[in-house]
Amino acid sequence: xxxxxxxxxxxxxxxxxxxxxxxxxxxxxxxxxxxxxxxxxxxxxxxxxxxxxxxxxxxxxxxxxxxxxxxxxxxxxxxxxxx
Amino acid sequence: xxxxxxxxxxxxxxxxxxxxxxxxxxxxxxxxxxxxxxxxxxxxxxxxxxxxxxxxxxxxxxxxxxxxxxxxxxxxxxxxxxx
DNA sequence: TAAAAGTATACCCTGAAAGACATTATGTCA
DNA sequence: TGACATAATGTCTTTCAGGGTATACTTTTA
Numbered sequence: 001x002x003x004x005x006x007x008x009x010x011x012x013x014x015x016x017x018x019x020x021x022x023x024x025x026x027x028x029x030x031x032x033x034x035x036x037x038x039x040x041x042x043x044x045x046x047x048x049x050x051x052x053x054x055x056x057x058x059x060x061x062x063x064x065x066x067x068x069x070x071x072x073x074x075x076x077x078x079x080x081x082x083x
Numbered sequence: 084x085x086x087x088x089x090x091x092x093x094x095x096x097x098x099x100x101x102x103x104x105x106x107x108x109x110x111x112x113x114x115x116x117x118x119x120x121x122x123x124x125x126x127x128x129x130x131x132x133x134x135x136x137x138x139x140x141x142x143x144x145x146x147x148x149x150x151x152x153x154x155x156x157x158x159x160x161x162x163x164x165x166x
Numbered sequence: 167t168a169a170a171a172g173t174a175t176a177c178c179c180t181g182a183a184a185g186a187c188a189t190t191a192t193g194t195c196a
Numbered sequence: 197t198g199a200c201a202t203a204a205t206g207t208c209t210t211t212c213a214g215g216g217t218a219t220a221c222t223t224t225t226a
Binding site for chain 2: 213216
């Protein structure tokens with residue numbers, strides 16, 4: 001499933017998934033937009049200090065765009081207790 | 084309309100719109116998550132150096148979450164030339 | 167239109183990102 | 197298992213974010 005993106009960690013996970021989905025290595029992605037491989041690694045590992053320009057360069061390399069939406073309530077599936 | 088978010092600038096615009104939509108001031112938003120008003124201002128103005136942890140704190144204050152999606156082709160509306 | 171609220175800038179300080187380069191895991195597959 | 201690709205860490209340097217605090221500018225409203 002697609003995890004909600006509400007932290008650097010979940011963002012990193014989503015980015016890694018997208019990169020793998022495209023069959024690219026960190027090095028290849030980085031090279032396409034002039035970024036070091038270790039920078040990609042840190043982002044995917046959830047580095048909270050990553051800067052926006054860096055993030056958007058990575059998004060460009062993966063041909064992705066962002067979206068913001070209302071935070072959804074936690075799924076609360078099958079716990080039985082509805083209150 | 085909702086602009087595609089592909090840069091710190093468009094992200095800032097979207098965040099400002101969401102904040103206004105909720106009728107909150109930069110100060111109020113910042114206070115709710117321990118951020119300075121001037122920090123919110125810089126983010127909304129498109130500061131490319133904004134850090135992810137800061138972005139996610141702001142998203143939390145506005146009760147928003149992120150989403151990643153394939154970059155969509157430019158609208159190409161009503162130009163007539165379809166190729 | 168004056169006062170208040172909201173937003174943009176500025177300065178100092180501390181901490182850390184990312185580039186450049188290098189090295190050490192960790193996979194992956196013949 | 198050995199060679200090669202991929203990913204994670206590390207150091208040094210330069211540059212800048214964000215906290216704290218203050219102030220100017222702009223918009224709202226009484």
